Amino acid sequence: MEIVNNKEAILLRELRNNTARWVKGEGPLNHIVISTRIRLARNLKNIPFPFKASDRQREQVLMKIESLLKDSKLLNNFKLININNLEERDIQFLVEKRLISLALAHLNYSSRALIYGPDEVMSLLVNEEDHFRLQSLLPGYQLKKVWEIINCYDREMMNKIDYAFNEKEGFLTCCPTNLGTGLRASVMLHLPALIIMNKLSDLIAPITKKGFAIRGFYGEGSSFQGNLFQVSNQTTLGFTEGEILENLEIETKKLIEEEEKTREELILNHRTLMEDQIMRAYGILTNARIISTSEAFNLLSKVRFGIELGMLTKIGYDTINRLMLIIQPGFIQLLKNQEMKKEERDLFRAGLIQELLPYKAG
């Protein structure tokens, strides 16, 4: 029996066992789109940005939002974790869960916090680069829905606290690239066919020229793995929120169409070869005794591809999403409740995968 006796440890354990909404994987175009995410950068009037603020001022920011959690019906059932109380590996776990940014993990500010709602659909970072970073995250392609949700929470906060805002520059943010709307929307795509046929780099060039970025699974500063790519807007000023989302939709839909077309070509011309690759990945995942994170990611990408192509029917996107989370170093150490070396994790990871994947694929 696990004995858990502090607030953060209890919440971490809850999060470890909880399946976030996006992980369930049910959403439009979920054969290509893993998830849709929007984040808003917001700051309080009259308090310097976190990097310039004193410990006392950052504490004020945290206290402000804590009192709002109590006052607001909308935010009433949200939970708060003080990041500064956590060990390194637990912070890593929250990054892996897509609840906090790499920036929040690495900045050494006092009074950093994560606040999150039911099913981890809405979350809020305190004292990251900005005072507040709101995030909304749903499975599949749901830009409009995600926007409605985050907008609702943003308005609630705007009613209760004074945001730093002016008519000319919009919302004021620490980094000038976030000025204006403070909005970044991103869509996470699984693009194995474009990678296999070596088409992605040609498609990405014009998209980045138009002011969009293509990033890895954990956004800014993360590497590409598992054929997963996040497309997001870079410009936040000079467009309305609606225009930003529309433009992102146009570019994302192009990639989705190309991926679909390329999958059809692959199935038409190389069906058995694809099946072979998918089944070999499955065979390794269900039999290996030692497996690294990046190998697991790449093999899981192939298995996901098998589901997307209708070749594997006994497992769902939820299993793959859950596996992609729990095989990561922070998550694994939280599961074992101890610090583990790479060799120990690689061994434990293989066992975890075999617990979740049915042994026989077909």
Place this chain on the structure above:
Amino acid sequence: MEIVNNKEAILLRELRNNTARWVKGEGPLNHIVISTRIRLARNLKNIPFPFKASDRQREQVLMKIESLLKDSKLLNNFKLININNLEERDIQFLVEKRLISLALAHLNYSSRALIYGPDEVMSLLVNEEDHFRLQSLLPGYQLKKVWEIINCYDREMMNKIDYAFNEKEGFLTCCPTNLGTGLRASVMLHLPALIIMNKLSDLIAPITKKGFAIRGFYGEGSSFQGNLFQVSNQTTLGFTEGEILENLEIETKKLIEEEEKTREELILNHRTLMEDQIMRAYGILTNARIISTSEAFNLLSKVRFGIELGMLTKIGYDTINRLMLIIQPGFIQLLKNQEMKKEERDLFRAGLIQELLPYKAG
């Protein structure tokens, strides 16, 4: 339903379905030794060696042995296949079955034949390099037993036909390297540990200096695959049969000891890594859709290693031996009863493996 309407086709189908004694894999030291084999080169007095003989003379050789089959109680239930009646892929099948030599397959002499007894323990090639090549083959390490068997058949023949023989040179043979005893004995070893630890080449050098050869699965002219190595004597003159077998035993036992020692080291220091490699091989074999002969051989070698180390207990050496046979091009085409391209065979091979290997290893 297959319709089979000539003598050779009927015998080939029988051979296809029959499990040779050596394939059953039950014999001393069978955790390292696949099989033991002895062959004797013999010629008739007063008829030139096959390469110098006329068609008529080669036919006489064949008729001589055919009449002996009828007269001898010992050879009475042996069967005869005329190699010249066979298609290329069926000849390949007999090579794969270890019943005929690469030489018999490639020499274009008339009146070539294969004669074989129950369980394929004893066989006899007619009009290969020599008039007769007797072969005896058993599973595991059984040099003495194999010698007893082949000696018994050799004496029976010697009683009924005139061998080319003189006191000074012993049995006369086409190639001078076979003069004297005309005996070649070989032991097939599975040496994965020595390969993994890169120890084999150092061990082989002194053995070859002493007049022994190390060859691949099909002996002379075959390549190394699946960590399988045949050790055989090169010298046949100047030693008695007993001395040849004793010397081979000494060298073979050294290799067996080294392999055992190295396996112990591997298990002690790298048990999980070994398990990982073995289970990955198992996972690929039971899931791939396309698989080449040489990949299959190497993966089956790993699975055999798993059995040898006691890690895999649900399958036996007989399954691995049978698989090593039926995955080969000639065997596959005989099973499908048609000519097949490499791509078709690779597909069919994957299916065959999955029919014979239990899906779950443990």
